[in-house]
Amino acid sequence: MTSYGADLLVILPELIVVGAACLLLVLEPLTPPSRKELLAWLSLGALALCIGLTGGQISVLNLRVSAFSDLVVVDGYARFWKLLLYGVTGLTILMSLPYLKAERLQLGEYYGFILLALSGMMVMVSGADLLTIYLGTELMSLSLYVMAGLKRSSPRSLEASAKYFVLGAFSSGLLLYGISLLYGVAGGTKLGAVAAAIGSRGFDDPLLLIATILLAAGFGFKLAVVPFHMWTPDVYQGAPTSVTAFMAVASKAASFAAFLRVFVEGLGGLKADWSNLFLLLCLVTLILGNLVAIVQTNIKRMLAYSSIAHAGYALIGLVAAGRGMGESGGASGLASVMLYLALYAFMTLGAFAVIGMFRKGGLEGEDIEDFAGLAKRQPLAAFLMLVFMVSLAGIPPTAGFIGKFYVFMAAVEAGLAWLAVVALIFAAISAYYYMRVVMVMYMREPDPSAGEVPQLVASPALTVVLACAVAGVILFGLFPNPLVSLALQSVLPLK
Amino acid sequence: MEQLFFFYFAAVIAVASVLVVALRNPIYSALSLLIMFFHVAGLYVSLRAEFLAAVQVIVYAGAILVLYLFVVMLLNLKQDDRYHRQWPVAGVVGLTLAVEAVMLTLLKGRAIPPAPANTNETVEGLGNTEALGDALYSTYLFPFEVASLILLVAMIGAIILAKKDIGGSEA
Numbered sequence: 001m002t003s004y005g006a007d008l009l010v011i012l013p014e015l016i017v018v019g020a021a022c023l024l025l026v027l028e029p030l031t032p033p034s035r036k037e038l039l040a041w042l043s044l045g046a047l048a049l050c051i052g053l054t055g056g057q058i059s060v061l062n063l064r065v066s067a068f069s070d071l072v073v074v075d076g077y078a079r080f081w082k083l084l085l086y087g088v089t090g091l092t093i094l095m096s097l098p099y100l101k102a103e104r105l106q107l108g109e110y111y112g113f114i115l116l117a118l119s120g121m122m123v124m125v126s127g128a129d130l131l132t133i134y135l136g137t138e139l140m141s142l143s144l145y146v147m148a149g150l151k152r153s154s155p156r157s158l159e160a161s162a163k164y165f166v167l168g169a170f171s172s173g174l175l176l177y178g179i180s181l182l183y184g185v186a187g188g189t190k191l192g193a194v195a196a197a198i199g200s201r202g203f204d205d206p207l208l209l210i211a212t213i214l215l216a217a218g219f220g221f222k223l224a225v226v227p228f229h230m231w232t233p234d235v236y237q238g239a240p241t242s243v244t245a246f247m248a249v250a251s252k253a254a255s256f257a258a259f260l261r262v263f264v265e266g267l268g269g270l271k272a273d274w275s276n277l278f279l280l281l282c283l284v285t286l287i288l289g290n291l292v293a294i295v296q297t298n299i300k301r302m303l304a305y306s307s308i309a310h311a312g313y314a315l316i317g318l319v320a321a322g323r324g325m326g327e328s329g330g331a332s333g334l335a336s337v338m339l340y341l342a343l344y345a346f347m348t349l350g351a352f353a354v355i356g357m358f359r360k361g362g363l364e365g366e367d368i369e370d371f372a373g374l375a376k377r378q379p380l381a382a383f384l385m386l387v388f389m390v391s392l393a394g395i396p397p398t399a400g401f402i403g404k405f406y407v408f409m410a411a412v413e414a415g416l417a418w419l420a421v422v423a424l425i426f427a428a429i430s431a432y433y434y435m436r437v438v439m440v441m442y443m444r445e446p447d448p449s450a451g452e453v454p455q456l457v458a459s460p461a462l463t464v465v466l467a468c469a470v471a472g473v474i475l476f477g478l479f480p481n482p483l484v485s486l487a488l489q490s491v492l493p494l495k
Numbered sequence: 496m497e498q499l500f501f502f503y504f505a506a507v508i509a510v511a512s513v514l515v516v517a518l519r520n521p522i523y524s525a526l527s528l529l530i531m532f533f534h535v536a537g538l539y540v541s542l543r544a545e546f547l548a549a550v551q552v553i554v555y556a557g558a559i560l561v562l563y564l565f566v567v568m569l570l571n572l573k574q575d576d577r578y579h580r581q582w583p584v585a586g587v588v589g590l591t592l593a594v595e596a597v598m599l600t601l602l603k604g605r606a607i608p609p610a611p612a613n614t615n616e617t618v619e620g621l622g623n624t625e626a627l628g629d630a631l632y633s634t635y636l637f638p639f640e641v642a643s644l645i646l647l648v649a650m651i652g653a654i655i656l657a658k659k660d661i662g663g664s665e666a
Contacts, residue, residue, distance in 0.1 A: 004636070011637075018644065025651060068637035109655050116648050123641055135641040142645055146652035161656070206599040 010067035010074055013050040013082065014122050020046030021115035028108030036100075039108045040093050043115055047090045054082050061489055066128060070190060073128035076490030080338060081125040081257040088250045088345050089118045091465050095349070096242040098459040099356045103240060105150060114246065117143035121254035130179045130189040130266070133258045137175070137222065140254060141168050144247055148239040160238025167221065167231045175218025181211035182266075191266035198269035212270060215262060216277055222255035225315065226285040229308045233296075236304035241364065244300060245352035248307045249345045256314060256341055260334060264321070264492050275322025278315055283422070285312030290426045294433045299355055299368050302433060306392060307348065309430060314340045316423055317407045320414035332413060335487040336406040342483060343403040343476055347391040350469030354385050357457045365454035368437055372444040373453075381456040382441045384466055391473045393434040394427050398477040406484065497541060504538040507531075521567045525560060532556040546623040 008015065024039050031038060057063070062076040093114060100106060120139030127133035145168065149161025183189050185207050186197035198208065220228040236244045263274055289309030296302035314337050321333030358365045358381075365371070375382035391398035404427060408420040446453050476483055511531035518524045532555045539548035621629065631639050 007637075069634045071635070071637050107655070109651065113648075113652070116644070119644070129638075131635070131638050132641070135638050135645065139641060139645050139648060142648045142652065146648070146656060149656055152656070206596075206602075210596055210599065 004068075007067035007072075010065050011072060011126075013053050014119055014126075016046055016049055016053070017115050017119045017122065021112045021119065024112040024115065025109060028112065031108060033106050036106045036108045037097060039111050040097055043093055043111045044090055046115065047086050047093075051083065051086045051090075054079050054086070061486075070192070071129045071132045072123075072126050074126055075492075077257070077261070077492050078126045080486065080490040081253065082122055084253055084342050084345060085118060085121050085125070085250055088246070088253065088349065089114060091349050091353075091468055092242060092246045092250070094461045095245065095353045095356060095465045097461040098457070099240070099242045102357065102359060102457065103151060105240065107150060110147065110150060113143045113147050117147070117246070118250070121250060124254050124258040125261075127258065127261070128191055128265075130182065130191065130194070130262070133262060134172075134175060134179060137255070137258065138172060140251060141172070141222070144243070144251060147243045147246070148235055150243065151240045154238070156238035157240065158238075160235040163231055164235045171218050171221030171228070174214050174221075178211045178214030178218055181207050181214065185211065191262065194266040195268060198267065208270070209273065212267060212274055213277070215267075216274065216281070219255060219259040219262070220281060223252060223259060223311050224308050225281050225311045226288045226308065229285070229289070232308055233301045233304040236307070237298060237300045237366075241300065241352055241356035244304075245349055245356070248303070248352065249348050252307065252311065253341045253345065256311075256337065260318065260337065261492065263318070264334065271322040275319050278322065279319045279419070282312050282315035282319055282419075285309065285315065286423060286426045290430045290433075293430065296433070297368055298366050299371075299437065300366055302368065302437075303348070303351060303355075306430065306433070309426070310340075310344055310348075310392075313404060313407055313423060313427075314344075316411050316416075316419060319419070320407075320410040320416060323414040323416060324410075331488065331491050332406075333410040335484070335491045336403075336410040338487040338491065339406050339480075339484060340403040342487070343399040343472075346469050346472030346476070347388045347398070347400055350384065350466060350473065351388040351392065353462060353465045353469065354381065354388070354456065357459070357462050358454055359457050360454035361452040368440055369447070370454045371437060371441045373446040374441040374456075377453065378456050384470060385441060386438050387470055387473055389434040389437050391477070393431040395431070396477065397474075399473045399480070400477075402477055402480040402484075500541045501538070504534045504541065507534045508538070522564070525563050525567055528563070529556055529560050532560065544623060546627055 020043055024043060027039060027042075028036075057079060061079060064073060064075040066073040093111060096110065096114075100110060117140050120136050120141075120143060123136030123139060124133055125136075127136055145161055145165040148164050149158050151157035179189065182194055185205055186194040188194065188197075217228060221231075224232040236248065239247065263271075267274060285308060289305050289312055293302050293305035293309065296305060317333045317335075317337035317340060319333075320336070321330045324330040324333050355366070356364070358370070360370060371382075371385070374385070387398065391400035394400040394404040404423075408423060411417070411420040411423070508531055511527045511534065514527040515524045515531065518527060532551060536548040536551040536556070539545070539551060
């Protein structure tokens with residue numbers, strides 16, 4: 001009888017998250033509706049414990065520990081993403097407190113599902129085997145499908161959930177098909193075994209190419225890159241805003257983490273092939289995401305297209321890593337992707353926090369026009385939105401600029417200066433639709449016939465979220481070095 | 496001989512799967528799904544995975560399909576051809592991709608893949624069920640537990656989305 005004590009210690013953070021989620025689900029029927037907030041504090045406590053556990057290992061950041069016959073691995077890369085995911089989840093829970101109250105969605109299960117989704121993401125980030133990564137993806141997605149449909153009084157929310165579920169199941173099918181072909185070629189599903197098989201048997205096998213394409217398509221859906229983006233606007237618009245924020249930030253980050261690990265650790269030998277494929281995806285994503293965002297009038301839809309475009313910018317880093325000459329080129333490309341997603345988290349969470357609590361007589365003010373004249377009514381709220389929009393557009397001195405700067409630098413280093421120029425042009429185009437929100441807030445008067453004017457409903461929890469987001473955007477915009485060096489240290493080795 | 500069976504099962508699986516989505520009467524779709532499940536079980540038998548084949552028949556063809564049929568009959572679904580407008584496009588794209596994949600494979604040819612970790616000998620020594628259980632509860636313990644978590648999420652999610660009183664209305 002083998003004992004799994006040491007293995008269980010390795011996945012202790014996962015166990016805590018899952019345990020807390022189960023505890024929440026059990027406690028939910030026992031707590032009276034007026035005290036559901038206690039459940040949120042409980043989940044925040046579990047997250048704090050995890051931050052302590054993973055953060056405590058930061059001095060031994062690159063110590064690689066594997067468990068469960070090498071199916072799970074905890075290395076610097078996994079620790080970096082896990083810390084990011086804890087932070088994002090914590091802020092999402094805080095943001096949900098006032099949001100759920102305003103929407104009268106006092107569901108304790110909501111927090112349980114956030115934690116279950118988080119555990120799925122942690123499995124994805126730590127998976128060293130295609131099977132583990134796939135199961136983590138499913139755990140995350142299934143929780144998100146449910147969360148997208150939690151606002152059951154709104155047909156939009158249910159439509160979002162159904163659409164997300166059907167298309168998500170389809171993309172899982174593609175992913176599994178790719179994995180099974182890869183298993184046939186490599187004789188194993190461990191990323192190490194795949195890499196070894198590619199190394200010893202060459203890259204010529206057509207099945208290998210087909211598998212790579214299928215994997216790219218499966219992950220492309222989760223990352224919402226064009227042409228696998230069709231679900232994004234509808235789902236982001238229909239889902240409750242706090243869930244949208246969680247999907248746009250946490251699920252994207254976790255999917256990128258698993259995606260990079262599969263393609264770098266497993267399929268690193270094929271980098272010449274996949275970097276061409278991703279170059280194409282990245283160009284279409286930049287073009288379509290940015291151009292379609294211009295014509296949107298609903299701010300959640302606009303941010304959905306903007307999140308598609310941001311996935312495009314992050315892909316540049318991966319293309320650069322694939323093309324990178326020598327050891328350093330690859331590392332800086334991958335580190336730039338990690339940095340980009342970490343910085344993107346702050347500004348997107350902040351923007352969605354403002355939108356979620358921006359209310360017009362009990363309803364969400366989702367139209368960009370609703371923001372008209374906000375600067376006169378609530379100058380602070382308008383200023384915060386201004387900071388987030390400026391950062392999303394990538395204008396210094398905000399975090400958005402730093403993220404784009406390192407991605408473009410990686411592209412130039414890899415000899416893809418033209419790609420950096422194209423991306424820069426589209427960043428300039430994106431400034432148009434971000435600045436339109438700012439313009440509406442500062443220069444437009446609200447329509448006097450519209451009746452009740454929308455207001456940002458303040459609350460202590462929201463203040464904390466907004467303060468964290470603004471602090472992240474400004475501080476990392478001015479002093480990015482700690483985060484940059486952390487990303488560079490924890491990057492995966494690309495052979 | 497083995498190849499013959501493989502191609503028979505594979506062809507029927509492919510055709511039946513297309514029929515599942517192509518047929519307009521939901522009952523017929525469910526029945527072609529049944530045919531598909533049985534042939535997948537046949538494929539497992541030809542791969543000498545008898546335990547999987549039995550599970551496939553009991554769980555999928557037995558339990559899940561009956562559940563499908565119940566839902567279809569309870570909901571009394573009408574024939575619905577809203578989703579059949581995209582057939583030509585889907586056909587063209589699907590055929591092109593299939594031809595491309597086959598051409599790629601045939602033209603380039605491929606080496607014999609390496610043998611998987613568990614060879615027939617280990618399976619025969621232990622017996623099918625035991626070998627599977629051994630792998631599931633030792634090497635693949637972690638994915639197995641994650642899969643059970645997924646089922647938990649699916650179950651609770653279905654309950655939450657289907658239960659009657661929502662949020663504040665009960666308070």
